[in-house]
Amino acid sequence: MFSEKLPIDLSLVNGVSGDPAIFGFFPRTGDGILLDLGHIDSLSNKDLLKVRTVLISHTHIDHFIGFDRLLRVNIPHGREIEIYGPPGIIGNVQGKLRGYLWNLLEPDQLRFTVHELSKSGDILTARLTNSSRGESRFEPEYFVSESVGCLPDETKLETMLLDHATPVVAYVLKFPCRYHVLPEVLNELRLSPGPWIRQLQVAAHNGRKEGDIEIDGKKYSLEKLIKKLLNPIKPSSLAYLTDFSFAWDNIKIIKKTLPECCAIISESNFKDADFSKALDKKHLTTRQAALIAAYSKASELQTFHFSNTYTDTFDTVAGEVQSFFKEFSAEPQMTLKKLIDQEITRI
Ligand SMILES: [Zn+2]
Ligand SMILES: [Zn+2]
Structure with a gap:
């Protein structure tokens, strides 16, 4: 996706x-x-x-x-x-x-x-x-x-309540930083894999650098081995946003909660031309979903929950979202704020 x-x-x-x-x-x-x-x-x-x-x-x-x-x-x-x-x-x-x-x-x-x-x-x-x-x-x-608990694979869950003429929960899944072993370094050091790799990854995850780790009877500096052998994969996140109206109250909550570079799955129920229907049904248009994603500095935006009235034109709706998102992602935050204001006044 x-x-x-x-x-x-x-x-x-x-x-x-x-x-x-x-x-x-x-x-x-x-x-x-x-x-x-x-x-x-x-x-x-x-x-x-x-x-x-x-x-x-x-x-x-x-x-x-x-x-x-x-x-x-x-x-x-x-x-x-x-x-x-x-x-x-x-x-x-x-x-x-x-x-x-x-x-x-x-x-x-x-x-x-x-x-x-x-x-x-x-x-x-x-x-x-x-x-x-x-x-x-x-x-x-x-x-x-x-507090809300943890999801599988050490994933943290954050929630926010949005308004859709009823409270709607939006979710953010925060995936932890991962440490992948570099196989060429493992070969170079002539180390054989074992439970010590997990220990090393846990130490890296917890920011522990002091001391040594013993592998096959030999001691290695924890800090040096982590630096040389492990490749940190940056943490990533995913937001699920659906069924809410385009209003500053909702947008501010999303902006505050979402980490930068979040991948977003969002509804975009209606095409831009049908913005009055979106207003009526408390849903988003393609333009509005893209504005929110760009304003939240999202890395990617995937939309769904398209209105069934667009039979056979789903590709057009998806294309509209992506071209808005590309356009808005290039704009500074001040411009996006103004565009959001204008979109609200248009309503
Ligand atoms: Zn719905
Ligand atoms: Zn609904």
């Missing part, structure tokens, strides 16, 4: 115009995640069973109808699933679970941990399980969690 190599493989489950659902796979750990839960019928059971974490932007039906499929696939396996979402998500998941009869399940066979994110930054977390009391009301057991 992006030219920059991210440590996650991403696929738009329903293409650029179907229900929002993105399957992310971490090749290093074998874990999967889902960004939104529109229809997921085309995902295999094998892929769905890799998913332990689901990030929901909001529960408009096109973003949440796939919950039942995830639930269905998971029943025989009884794995715990973690869900993040906007205010009300605990009740939404509870409502879905209560919609079925579960009298033959083993106690605690269904286990969901649901994190409800609020504008103040507070997180309300609840566990929803089929209880050992033999009833399946899925009463939430609340507990305190002070």
Whole structure:
């Protein structure tokens, strides 16, 4: 999806115009995640069973109808699933679970941990399980969690709440710096691979340089070996932005939260010419998505969630986004601010 190599493989489950659902796979750990839960019928059971974490932007039906499929696939396996979402998500998941009869399940066979994110930054977390009391009301057991957790492969998660006439959560995945071993240096030093490589990578990751590391009975300076043998791959990040209106309140939050050079997956529901429809539906146009990405100093922008009214012209919509993004990325921040102001006044 992006030219920059991210440590996650991403696929738009329903293409650029179907229900929002993105399957992310971490090749290093074998874990999967889902960004939104529109229809997921085309995902295999094998892929769905890799998913332990689901990030929901909001529960408009096109973003949440796939919950039942995830639930269905998971029943025989009884794995715990973690869900993040906007205010009300605990009740939404509870409502879905209560919609079925579960009298033959083993106690605690269904286990969901649901994190409800609020504008103040507070997180309300609840566990929803089929209880050992033999009833399946899925009463939430609340507990305190002070920060959003980590995703697979040491990926940090950040969230922000945007407005779409309802709170919508946008997500930023921050991938850690990686240290790759240079094979030619390994050969040159006549070292054979072993658990010491992981120790060296951990030391580099933690910024530890003092002292030595012992390999095959011989001591090496930690600092010198890290410098010579490990190639640091710079940290990268990915933002998922969908379903919000083009307003300074939203744009400022995005600008503040996104690191520079972030790869962005964003909605661009409408073409520039249809900006009044975007205003009406609290969505973005191609121009607006590109303005936000350029203003946030994004490295790349991929858009989706195109309106179905553009049948057969999806390439035109995608092309419009990319030409705006190229144009705006060359502009200084002051000009972009003015362009955003003008776009808001145009509204
Ligand atoms: Zn939507
Ligand atoms: Zn929506």
